[in-house]
Amino acid sequence: MLNKGLPAACLMLILFLFAMAHGVKGDVSFSVLEEMKRGYVIGNIGKDLGLNVKELSARKARIDAEGNRKGFCNINLGTGELTVAEIMDRESLCREKLSCVLKFELVLENPLELHKITLHIQDVNDNSPIFPKEVIKLEIRESAIKGARFRMSGARDPDTGQNAVQNYMLERNDHFVLAVSSNKDGRKNLELVLDKELDREQQQEITLILTAVDGGIPPRSGSVQIHVTILDANDNAPEFTQEVYRATLPENSPVGTLVLKVSATDSDEGINGEVTYEFSQVSTLAEQAFTLDSKTGEIKVNGPIDFEEESVYEIQVEGKDGFGLSSDTKVIIELTDVNDNIPEIFLKSLNSHIPENALPGTEIGIINVQDRDLESNGEVLCVIGSNVPFKLVPSIKKYYSLITTGELDREVKSDYNITITATDQGSPSLASSKTVYLIVADVNDNPPAFRQQSYSAHITENNKPGSSIFSVSATDPDWRQNGTVNYALYPGDVDGTPVSSLLSINGDTGAILAVRSFDYEKLKSFKVQVIARDNGSPPLSSNVTVSVSVADENDNAPQILYPAPEGKSLMTEMVPKAVQANSLVSKVIAVDGDSGQNSWLSYHILKATDAGLFTIGTHSGEIRTQRDISENDGMKQNLIVSVKDNGQPPLSATCTVYLLISDNLAEIPELKDMSQGTGSKLTTYLIIALVSVSIFFLTFVIIILAVKFCHRRKPRLLFDGAVAIPSAYLPPNYADVDGTGTLRSVRSAYNYDAYLTTGSRTSDFKFVRSYNDGTLPADLTLRKTSSQDPFGPCDETDSSQVK
Incomplete structure (x- = not known):
């Protein structure tokens, strides 16, 4: 303390x-x-x-x-x-x-x-006065008179004010007293005053103790020994040419640079007039920076000099002749500033993790720039690169605020290396740089994105429950949990059936699985919504539509609509005897619940009463005569027809077609017996049927004649008959098939006319009109084929439109 x-x-x-x-x-x-x-x-x-x-x-x-x-x-x-x-x-x-x-x-x-x-x-009085030399050597001629003064260097005390040197005391002696005075700048001058003449013969040397005392409490002191050598008379002291020497020196001057030269003259001759120079009072810093040539008085640079460390040096130089007379002068050396300090950048504060939703103008750091040089050499301009969304804004004095200038997006750029460059205004200018690393912190600002706007998936019917159907994938550019995607099916139903009972989805992989087996004939296609949700807070989501199509398998055998299966009703067709070769006499109509090639049907006669009389269209199912009917042909003709689809393996069904060759119902024995047993009610029905057949036949003959006239060729009787299918024969499960199988083409190709009932009351035969004479094309729609059109190119209307 x-x-x-x-x-x-x-x-x-x-x-x-x-x-x-x-x-x-x-x-x-x-x-x-x-x-x-x-x-x-x-x-x-x-x-x-x-x-x-x-x-x-x-x-x-x-x-x-x-x-x-x-x-x-x-x-x-x-x-x-x-x-x-x-x-x-x-x-x-x-x-x-x-x-x-x-x-x-x-x-x-x-x-x-x-x-x-x-x-x-x-200041605290923690330093004692120190004399520049351990021994003050004086050479005084014995001719010196009483009152002669001999200047001495005072003590140096680093303390200031009251703690600096305040007083000097000289050891009591017979010849000298101490005189202390102050000059204009407050520095004390010490002089040794001769109080009693010297006698070299009595005493050649005198040793005195000089003590310097400061004004501290308690005071500190320092002493030096004064060694006086008594010489012969030397009555002239050296005199300097200037009281104060001044020099200006750049701070980066190299060692050995001449600063200035002091000069003193002594009017004495010989050794009494030879002047030597030395520093009398000099600071430690000045003593390290400069050197003085004791003979020439040249002051040169001896070490590094720094304007920022010390800008002005004051040095006391003493000139002394050969016998101890001396004088001193002041040397003032002023350093000029040179741009030798590179600007320094100090990062005072920095938020190195910036959320990507930070608003423009957000302060993320404070920069301080310092340059030890003065004036323009110390004026610093601080900038950063132009290709980053940041800028430096001058704040107070040499402080800058580092702020954002635009929106940040971690998914575009996740980090920045910002180089801050500080350049002073010196000539030449000096610059320094500092790199700041900033990380853009993720914010959940991106919902998951599917790779497609919609997806199409396919599965074959009769699949196993749990089988994989399809896989969806969504990506989220956010980081970690913000970018982790989970999948789920949007709750809903398909035709009243919950989606969850049809499909399931793996929440991690997006794999869609079938919950149950599908039936193409009941459900051909449906759509579900898949939701992709991330794990951010709050979570973001997006959805996509997946269209699932059920592919058909050949799991339905053809179903014959006409003629009706045996046991329900016995369908009988009447064929006029005058029918010529290639005339349409009947048609087998079948449908298949499958689609595509699985529903492509082909017709074949497996067995016939007369194998060479009738033929059937492979794709149309139309039964035609192969030759003209002769008198030898039997009245009853039965055909067993097989209908086969095109699936792998193919499925088939068979039916029996019953044909009667006759021009008059009365010729049929069965009908005669029937008329006798049914009474007047059946007779009325038969009369109506005969009238209808007659009208139909006459109309048919007129059409044949018109056709012959149009083609200008020999008339030929053409009988086109086909079955009319009453709605009672359509199976319920085929009633609503839309665009698949064969049912739509069947319904659109035929009109229904009259029904006749035989005496057995179990068989029906009817006369109908055919709308199509062609085969069944690949697109599952029965169309008219020109090669099978018996009317030639002259007739532009469908035969079904002729009454």
């Missing part, structure tokens, strides 16, 4: 009041004694600036030193007290300056705010 007297306490009180007066303007000033230990409380900066403790902590209060000085002070965020961080030595910091002031800045963030802090370092 250092003792502090009343004057020092008063001075601290005055400085404290001075600091309080300045605190009103936003700046504060404090005073502290040098050499105080770490943790010593200088003052409470929070109270002086009206800041509470919570605000200091929340705004990240800190102390920044100007330039490259060490951080000698800290702020206690818990109490707001300004404390000593490093022991401060006033002599090291300010050297011989009377006032030692350190400047700091209190930096507050959010918003950025600066307060200047001025810290006055008060």
Whole structure:
């Protein structure tokens, strides 16, 4: 601990009041004694600036030193007290300056705010006076008269003010007294005054002790020995040509550069007139920086000189002749600033992880730029690259705020290397750079995206439950859980059936599985919605439509609609005897519940009463005569017809077609017996049937004649008869088939006319009109084929339209 007297306490009180007066303007000033230990409380900066403790902590209060000085002070965020961080030595910091002031800045963030802090370092008497030489050597001629004065170099004390050298004391002796005076700049001049003449014959040398005492409490002192050699008379001291020598020197001058040359003359002759030079009072820094040639008086650069370290050097140079007479002069060397300091970039604050939804103008960092040079050499321009969504905004003094200038998107660019370049305005300019690495933090701002707008899936009917149908995939460019996608089926139903009972989906892979077996004939296609949802907070989702088509298998055998199966009704067709070859006499009509080639039907006669009389169209099922009917042909003709589909393996069905060759119902024995048993009611029906047949026959003959006339060829009787299918013969499961199988073409190709009943009341025969004479094409629609049209190209109308 250092003792502090009343004057020092008063001075601290005055400085404290001075600091309080300045605190009103936003700046504060404090005073502290040098050499105080770490943790010593200088003052409470929070109270002086009206800041509470919570605000200091929340705004990240800190102390920044100007330039490259060490951080000698800290702020206690818990109490707001300004404390000593490093022991401060006033002599090291300010050297011989009377006032030692350190400047700091209190930096507050959010918003950025600066307060200047001025810290006055008060001197403590911790240094004793030191004489420049261990022994002061004087050579005095014995001819020196009483009152002769001999100048000596005073002691140097690094302390200032009252703690500097205040008094000198000379050891009591018979010949000399000490004279102390002060010059214009306050420096003390020491002179050894001859009080009693010297007698070299009695005493050739005299040794004295000179003591320098400072004004500290307690005082410190330093002594030097004065060695006086008594010589013969030397009555002229050297005289310098100038009282003050001045020189200006660039700070980057190399070692050996000539600064200036001092010169002194002595009017004495011989050794008494030879002058030598030496530094009498010089600081340690100046002594390291310069050297003096003792013979020529040239002062040269001896070491590195830095304008930022010391800009002005004051040196006392003493000129002494050969017998001890001397004089001194002042040398002032001023250094000029050179742009030799590269700007320094300090990252004071940085938020290195920026959320991608940060708004433009968000502050993410504070940059401080410093250059120790002066004026334009120390003016710094700080910029960053133009291809990044950031910019530097000048804030306060040499502070910049790093802010965003546009929207960030992690999926486009996830990180940035921002190079900050600081360039001073010197000539030539100097620059430095610093790279800042920023990471764009992910925000759940992207919903999952399917690779297609819609999907089509196919599955063959009669599949096994659990079989895989299809797989959907969605991607999410977000990071981690924000980009993890789960899949689900949108709740709903298909024709009243819940989607969950038809399909299921793997939530992790998107694989769609069949829950049950499908039947093409019941369900041909349907659509479901698949939802893809990420695991963000809140989660985002998207959906896609998957169209599922059930493919047909050949699992339905052909079903014959006409003639009706035996046991329900016995269908009999009447064939006129006059029918010629290739005439249509009947038609087998069948449908297949399958689709595509599985429903392509072919017709074959397996067995016939007369194998050479009738033939059947392979694809149309039309039964035609192969030759003209003769008298020898039997009246009853039975044909067993097989209908086979085109599936693999093919499925088939058979039916029996009953034909009667007769021109008159009366010729049929069965009908005669029937008429006798049925009575008058059946007779009426038969009469109506005969009239209908007659009218039909006459109409048919007229059509034949018209055709013969149109083609100008020999008339030929053509009888086209086909079966009319009453709705009672249509099976229920084929009634609503839409666009598949063979049913639609069957219904659209035939009109129904009259029905006749035989005497057995179990068989029907009828006369109908055929709308198509062609075969069944590949598209499953019965169409008219020109090659089978017996009317030739002259007749442009369908035969079914002729009455």
